[in-house]
Amino acid sequence: MEIRACQFEKRSWIEVDLNQLRKNYHIYKAIIEKNISKDINIMAVVKADAYGCGDVIVAKTLQKEGVKLFAVSNIDEAVTLRKSGIVGEIFILGYTDVKYSDVLVRENIVQTLVSEEHARAFYDVGSNVKCQIAIDTGMNRIGIDADDILESERIIRTYAKKLNLCGVFTHFSVADDETVESVEFTNGQIHKFQNVLDKVKDVELSYIHCYNSAGGLFHLGKNEELNSLSKIIRLGIVLYGLKPDNKNTLPDGIEPVLTWKTTVSMVKTLEINETIGYGRTYKSDCNRTIATITTGYADGYDRHFSNRWYVLIHGKKAPIVGNICMDQMMVDVTNIPETKMGDEVVLIGKSGNEVITADAMAANLQTIGYEIICGISHRVQRTYIE
Numbered sequence: 595m596e597i598r599a600c601q602f603e604k605r606s607w608i609e610v611d612l613n614q615l616r617k618n619y620h621i622y623k624a625i626i627e628k629n630i631s632k633d634i635n636i637m638a639v640v641k642a643d644a645y646g647c648g649d650v651i652v653a654k655t656l657q658k659e660g661v662k663l664f665a666v667s668n669i670d671e672a673v674t675l676r677k678s679g680i681v682g683e684i685f686i687l688g689y690t691d692v693k694y695s696d697v698l699v700r701e702n703i704v705q706t707l708v709s710e711e712h713a714r715a716f717y718d719v720g721s722n723v724k725c726q727i728a729i730d731t732g733m734n735r736i737g738i739d740a741d742d743i744l745e746s747e748r749i750i751r752t753y754a755k756k757l758n759l760c761g762v763f764t765h766f767s768v769a770d771d772e773t774v775e776s777v778e779f780t781n782g783q784i785h786k787f788q789n790v791l792d793k794v795k796d797v798e799l800s801y802i803h804c805y806n807s808a809g810g811l812f813h814l815g816k817n818e819e820l821n822s823l824s825k826i827i828r829l830g831i832v833l834y835g836l837k838p839d840n841k842n843t844l845p846d847g848i849e850p851v852l853t854w855k856t857t858v859s860m861v862k863t864l865e866i867n868e869t870i871g872y873g874r875t876y877k878s879d880c881n882r883t884i885a886t887i888t889t890g891y892a893d894g895y896d897r898h899f900s901n902r903w904y905v906l907i908h909g910k911k912a913p914i915v916g917n918i919c920m921d922q923m924m925v926d927v928t929n930i931p932e933t934k935m936g937d938e939v940v941l942i943g944k945s946g947n948e949v950i951t952a953d954a955m956a957a958n959l960q961t962i963g964y965e966i967i968c969g970i971s972h973r974v975q976r977t978y979i980e
């Protein structure tokens with residue numbers, strides 16, 4: 595009998611609740627349909643391995659729910675999805691070198707043009723790849739400059755003739771922030787986008803879009819004219835049940851899809867004044883019971899959590915003590931005396947009445963939930979619950 599260890603070992607793993615994923619999608623979609631319109635399409639953003647949840651299974655699950663548009667960050671992600679049986683549109687949100695033009699065409703992938711230079715490069719190789727022009731309305735990341743309306747018009751008209759151009763889109767910088775200043779900024783971005791669109795009304799563009807998760811929740815519907823043009827929401831973080839910004843509240847029923855678990859490998863007692871781990875950053879102030887658990891920073895568990903965060907064991911909080919190691923860390927289980935080798939540990943998710951969210955972890959490190967879940971490394975097994 596062949597034994598493949600990877601099938602058995604559960605050292606550090608995530609459980610993705612596909613039912614919750616479906617729920618999140620349908621709740622979001624229902625809100626949009628109720629408030630705005632039935633003919634708005636959701637483009638599922640599954641870049642970065644579906645925010646760590648596993649792009650192929652997430653995309654396939656959503657495809658079964660009727661999603662026909664998918665967005666990724668690069669050609670590798672796009673080809674992976676196509677080869678796994680995703681039949682809808684696959685859209686690359688960022689730069690791809692023109693030398694991959696043939697692959698894009700062969701796999702029927704839609705490419706973003708990040709600049710006029712990028713568009714010209716595709717033209718120069720005679721590419722007939724399907725493409726969309728990014729319009730920069732204030733993010734200053736990619737796109738042609740919407741402030742120069744005439745130049746934007748010229749570029750769109752030129753490449754609508756020279757290339758297989760099927761859309762234009764922009765991206766918001768602060769759609770998740772509900773302060774007056776940010777709302778004004780987003781309205782300004784919408785306005786700039788609209789000014790460009792007004793100039794190219796006669797150009798046939800099947801895809802016009804600007805909203806991300808937060809844009810769809812907080813800005814969609816406030817602008818009649820744009821609603822009639824922009825029929826796609828690029829839905830990312832809320833699909834996975836996290837907040838675009840920690841200050842946001844999500845619609846009822848939208849919950850995190852991802853739980854991250856690991857295992858207790860050993861339990862020991864420490865006497866007073868013993869230290870733990872590299873750098874000896876923790877010293878016991880009395881006798882303590884310490885558990886070693888089988889996840890470390892190489893699994894994507896941020897080492898900054900050393901001595902400042904906790905995990906859940908048997909529904910109780912166990913503080914991280916000492917510096918987090920590459921593959922292991924130590925936690926204080928003095929108050930959880932039943933802890934023993936082989937016990938399950940929750941790093942992100944629910945345990946009894948306690949819950950640790952990626953958003954709460956992000957707040958602790960002054961970052962965003964996106965980074966916490968995208969950072970879970972590939973050696974952490976992805977498992978799925980229906």
Ligand SMILES: *Cc1c(COP(=O)(O)O)cnc(C)c1O
Nearest residue numbers: 639687765806807828829830831
């Ligand atoms: C990542 C990304 C999205 C999705 O954003 P969320 O905040 O996760 O919904 C949408 N559009 C573009 C261009 C992106 O890069």
